Amino acid sequence: MQKIKVFLVDDTPTLTRCLEKVLNKATNIMVAGNAIFTAANQKVIQENVPDIVIINLSSNEKRGAELVGMITKEFIALKVIVLSTHDDFNSISAMLKSGVKGYLLADVKHSELNKAINKVMQDETYIQNTVAGKFINGYQKENHVKAINNLSPREVEIIRLIAKEHTSADIGKMLFISEHTVETHRKNIWRKAGVKSIVGLLNFAREHQLI
Structure with a gap:
């Protein structure tokens, strides 16, 4: 069985040795090499031919972010796992967006850690169980805000009137605009909300707490 080759990057030699010892005990994982941040460049990584690079951001966050950027840009097939002290949505999201x-x-x-290595090797994205919930909640809130911000105040107003079963003619009179303008707003609302029917629109409105 071919082993997964892992390369470690950390400025803490003690932790590096500990990780190396633990990972080498796994039947399908081997540590191909390690380096501190100042030495972890394109050539060093290329020479060790790893499948996965594990970067301990907590020991040198700035260098770690720079290294992540370099690897995801220069080595598209190479997979990166980061170790961090941050468990908030923004930190996790920024790293995932970087590749x-x-x-x-x-x-x-x-x-x-062993489980994460195996999942990532199968081209899956893995977030530690204890922080996955925070990330999911943050993701949902971010998408909620994006969806609401995508709609103009007038469009939100019209959605609420549609929910009250007012026709375009009714809405035009209530808002002192033409029926044609209301229809234009309705088309834009349908497009932005990604719905095709009144039922879909009402579901969208409830989901985003517009009604």
Whole structure:
């Protein structure tokens, strides 16, 4: 069985040795090499031919972010897992958007680290269980805000009137605009909300707490 080759980047030699010892115990994982941030450049990584690079951001966050950017740009097939002290949505989201495939806290249990390596190797994205809930909640809130901000105040007003079963003619009279203008707003609302029917629009409005 071909082993997964892992390359470690960390400015903390003690932790590096500990991780190396633990990972080499796994039957399908081997540590191909390690480096501190100042030495972890394109050539060093290329020479070790790893499948996955694990970067401990907590020991050098700035260098770590720079290294993540370099790897995801220069080595498209190479997968990156980061270890961090941050468990908030913005930190996780920023790393995932940069191309990271795995996000774990620095004190992650070794069994979950092994699980993350195997999942990432299968081209899955892995977020540590204890922080996954925060990320999902943050993702939902971000999308909620985007959806609401995508609509103009007038469009939100019209959605609420549609929900009260007013016709376009009724809405035009209530808002002192033409029926044609109301119809234009309705088309824009349909497009922005990504719906095709009144039922879909009402579901969207309820989901985003517009009604």
